[in-house]
Amino acid sequence: MAYTSPGKTREKIYDFVRERILSGTPPTTRDVQRAFGFRAVQSARQHLEKLVFEGKLAKVDGRSRGYRLPEFGKAVPPQLIAMLGRVQAGELTEAMEDPPEYIMVQTRFDDDELFALTVEGESMLHAGILPGDVVIVRRQPTASPGDIVVALVGDEATVKRYRERDGRVELHPENEAFDPIIPREDGAPFSLLGKVIEIRRSVE
Amino acid sequence: MAYTSPGKTREKIYDFVRERILSGTPPTTRDVQRAFGFRAVQSARQHLEKLVFEGKLAKVDGRSRGYRLPEFGKAVPPQLIAMLGRVQAGELTEAMEDPPEYIMVQTRFDDDELFALTVEGESMLHAGILPGDVVIVRRQPTASPGDIVVALVGDEATVKRYRERDGRVELHPENEAFDPIIPREDGAPFSLLGKVIEIRRSVE
DNA sequence: TGACATAACAGACAAATGTCTGTTTTTTGG
DNA sequence: CCAAAAAACAGACATTTGTCTGTTATGTCA
Numbered sequence: 488m489a490y491t492s493p494g495k496t497r498e499k500i501y502d503f504v505r506e507r508i509l510s511g512t513p514p515t516t517r518d519v520q521r522a523f524g525f526r527a528v529q530s531a532r533q534h535l536e537k538l539v540f541e542g543k544l545a546k547v548d549g550r551s552r553g554y555r556l557p558e559f560g561k562a563v564p565p566q567l568i569a570m571l572g573r574v575q576a577g578e579l580t581e582a583m584e585d586p587p588e589y590i591m592v593q594t595r596f597d598d599d600e601l602f603a604l605t606v607e608g609e610s611m612l613h614a615g616i617l618p619g620d621v622v623i624v625r626r627q628p629t630a631s632p633g634d635i636v637v638a639l640v641g642d643e644a645t646v647k648r649y650r651e652r653d654g655r656v657e658l659h660p661e662n663e664a665f666d667p668i669i670p671r672e673d674g675a676p677f678s679l680l681g682k683v684i685e686i687r688r689s690v691e
Numbered sequence: 692m693a694y695t696s697p698g699k700t701r702e703k704i705y706d707f708v709r710e711r712i713l714s715g716t717p718p719t720t721r722d723v724q725r726a727f728g729f730r731a732v733q734s735a736r737q738h739l740e741k742l743v744f745e746g747k748l749a750k751v752d753g754r755s756r757g758y759r760l761p762e763f764g765k766a767v768p769p770q771l772i773a774m775l776g777r778v779q780a781g782e783l784t785e786a787m788e789d790p791p792e793y794i795m796v797q798t799r800f801d802d803d804e805l806f807a808l809t810v811e812g813e814s815m816l817h818a819g820i821l822p823g824d825v826v827i828v829r830r831q832p833t834a835s836p837g838d839i840v841v842a843l844v845g846d847e848a849t850v851k852r853y854r855e856r857d858g859r860v861e862l863h864p865e866n867e868a869f870d871p872i873i874p875r876e877d878g879a880p881f882s883l884l885g886k887v888i889e890i891r892r893s894v895e
Numbered sequence: 896t897g898a899c900a901t902a903a904c905a906g907a908c909a910a911a912t913g914t915c916t917g918t919t920t921t922t923t924g925g
Numbered sequence: 926c927c928a929a930a931a932a933a934c935a936g937a938c939a940t941t942t943g944t945c946t947g948t949t950a951t952g953t954c955a
Binding site: 505506508509510511512513515551552555565566567589590591593594598612615616617620635683684685686687688689690691 | 712713715716717719755756759760769770771794795797798816819820821824839887888889890891892893894895
């Protein structure tokens with residue numbers, strides 16, 4: 488490879504490695520070599536080791552594809568969580584799609600206490616939650632008044648604002664066209680699935 | 692390792708591998724061997740290959756740590772994009788925070804044509820965009836009527852609905868309390884920064 | 896019980912990958 | 926221009942990892 492001014496190529500290598508780590512497969516030393524057209528492995532290795540020395544990359548010695556992003560030590564690591572779909576027999580199951588879909592989130596919660604769901608209906612319009620929005624939910628059996636929660640009412644998953652009134656749970660829509668759900672009153676089986684911690688909308 | 696009934700161990704291996712892939716480092720055959728206490732590499736390999744055959748895992752032959760989640764072949768790779776902050780001298784610059792903040796997105800667009808921004812104000816309330824929401828924006832100099840765009844009006848970045856009327860550009864809020872902005876009329880310098888492609892809200 | 900499929904083991908080779916020593920070329924900065 | 930630093934190259938060895946052939950043990954099911 489042609490000679491470049493100090494740091495120039497290193498920066499590109501950093502970008503390349505970062506990209507690869509984020510996409511799920513850290514590169515091997517020779518991956519980097521090939522990607523940059525080095526004629527010697529050592530050229531790639533030198534840059535990589537320097538990046539580690541500078542603290543811009545971390546590394547597990549001796550293991551293949553051992554480069555990591557250091558900031559993930561302290562910062563919130565990205566996690567993939569499953570998109571859940573239909574409601575079946577009283578519980579949410581993975582969507583029908585054969586390849587189950589995942590979305591990437593960054594939270595301090597553990598990924599197995601999280602799931603995501605596509606919102607149907609306009610009952611939370613005034614809370615800024617529209618049909619088609621994806622909500623990311625943390626599984627928890629209880630909630631605090633004011634929380635936006637996902638609950639199973641009958642065999643339908645629904646997103647509502649959690650309230651308490653006279654010691655009873657109430658699920659409030661945020662749209663005048665809908666009525667509050669007062670679980671024990673209308674006899675529908677009720678269970679709290681979790682609390683909404685993030686909302687996403689794609690508008691391409 | 693003790694003998695187990697058919698499929699039993701295989702299922703656990705699948706969970707193990709999936710976990711490892713999701714957490715960023717696919718395991719090696721011998722990682723699996725060790726994790727399950729097999730005394731032969733082939734034991735692990737046999738299970739892994741069968742999982743691939745069943746379609747539950749995908750694999751890049753010959754490469755180290757070559758196991759993948761099958762759905763990931765086509766999925767969009769995640770990217771980190773910069774959170775932009777204040778408006779300075781007519782253009783958006785990176786927020787003051789020393790460690791520049793990044794957020795992870797998955798889109799088909801290139802990461803250097805994307806940026807993210809925190810929404811201030813309630814002018815897009817009825818479009819489900821609240822103060823504090825993060826919008827992910829694709830830089831583009833033009834837009835189509837109906838798009839939600841980010842524009843620089845004066846020296847303030849603003850999120851509005853893009854409209855055209857009599858061949859003139861209009862920026863419409865979605866909240867009666869605000870008035871449309873008709874750029875060339877009130878003489879304020881105007882430039883279109885880009886189009887909003889995603890909205891995110893954290894509600895922890 | 897016996898035939899068959901599956902699970903697990905043994906040992907080895909080959910390819911990929913990490914690592915090393917030393918040299919040459921180019922850039923940088925005074 | 927010169928010395929020092931950085932970049933790139935060359936070639937090799939060691940370890941890790943993928944892969945293979947064949948064998949033994951255990952579970953399944955009629």
